[in-house]
Amino acid sequence: MDHSEIVFGILGNAFHCPVMGEFEYLENALITVDTAGRIQAVLRPEEYQSSGIVQALEGQGRLQRLTASQYLIPGLIDLHNHAPQWPQMGKGLDLPLYDWLSNYTFPLEAKYQDLEFARQVYGDLVQSTLSSGTTSAVYFSSLHLEPSLVLAETCLDKGQRAFVGKVCMDDPDQCPDYYRQSAQQSLYETETFNHAVAGMKGNQGLVSSVVTPRFIPSCTEGLLKELGQFATANDCYVQTHCSESDWARDYSQQKYGETDISVYERTGLLGRKTLLAHSIFLTNQDILIIKDRGAGIAHCPLSNMCFANAAMTTRELLDQGVHCGLGSDVAASVTPSMLRSCFDAVTHSRVREEGTSTHRPAGERGESNTRISLVESFWMATAGGGQSLDQNIGLFKAGFGFDAVVVDAAVPDCDLTIWPGMDSPADILEKIISTTSRHNVTRVWVQGRQVIDKKTAG
Structure with a gap:
């Protein structure tokens, strides 16, 4: 032989x-x-x-x-991780999402203009995720170009398969003055970042760039359309948040009269390489569109319990053949461990199935036949994550x-x-x-x- x-x-x-x-x-x-x-x-x-x-x-x-x-x-696959939030992990998880972002997240992410700070944090983050068994990670970075390149270079140097996105957010009504860019600058830096990642010395497909509109409330419609056109023209990965909470869902309905999925589809951001974090409040039509486009969902069970206001319909999505994996959602969780995310996905589904109110009879307390098993969650963190990324891993x-x-x-x-x-x-x-x-x-x-x-x- x-x-x-x-x-x-x-x-x-x-x-x-x-x-x-x-x-x-x-x-x-x-x-x-x-x-x-x-x-x-x-x-x-x-x-x-x-x-x-x-x-x-x-x-x-x-x-x-x-x-x-x-x-x-x-190797375990993390479909949703906010790299700059690493120092924030474990803080403020009792707050509503909007307050958590305003009080903790945006001030922290603004600090990454300091490249030395970025190198320190990202080196520790990538080493910690690898040490926890995460071989592939999909990262939101900050909105800064150079620090985002530091993250991509750190992943490449340490050998982690990574999908890194420079965050885009331009809406003055929702983004703080100190932490937003114009649509023109966001698009230019997204293009520059994509080119730079592809050209990193020694990068033979291990690290990929990701077009990253933060979520609908932080982006104007014009920016979403520009990013959609760029992603389509360059066959890029796309990542964003989708219907994460009552507040996020209601924002899209009030501003556009549409669901998040409808807006993403209309602006060209929904395709086979799209990853949708959370996706709690999906309509039946949303699910059909996601499946038809081949997009993937990153289920983040622990952060959903803190911020989503409802339980994700994981069982139904899996049964309908929607691509679905798991995300740690650092820092809206307390660990980068994807095995912990597996366990949390199971407990999340069990609480949904059994219900919580002691004032209701057992048969009326929850939603029957909605649990997932440990083996199913392990599949989501491995093969399911690979399918969501359209990668042979x-x-x-x-x-x-x-x-x-x-x-x-x-x-x-x-x-x-x-x-x-x-x-x-x-x-x-x-x-x-x-x-x-x-x-x-x-x-x-x-x-x-x-x-x-x-x-x-x-």
């Missing part, structure tokens, strides 16, 4: 979700990675034991063996980028405890989703490059 295209192989136990709602346990699997950082093959014991490939790779120092306490999972499959995370249950003083003979593969995966902390994440690869290597217990 010709092993010349193999850079290295990993031998051990792995989990992934090729189908939503189902997991596959790859016991003692051999995953080989080629020179482009793609998965060459995923081999079960009966497929590699007689081939000599394990012995050959091991003899050449190109085989990594996982211990019995270590499990390989696909999130699965252990030949031809997909090797984005992977080692979770080690033998790390001292941790909550992830596996009991041999008591925990089935299904039990182990649920424990990984529910109890993994950053300390359990010991190795991380992005496109075949190892970007995190902590001392392991095994």
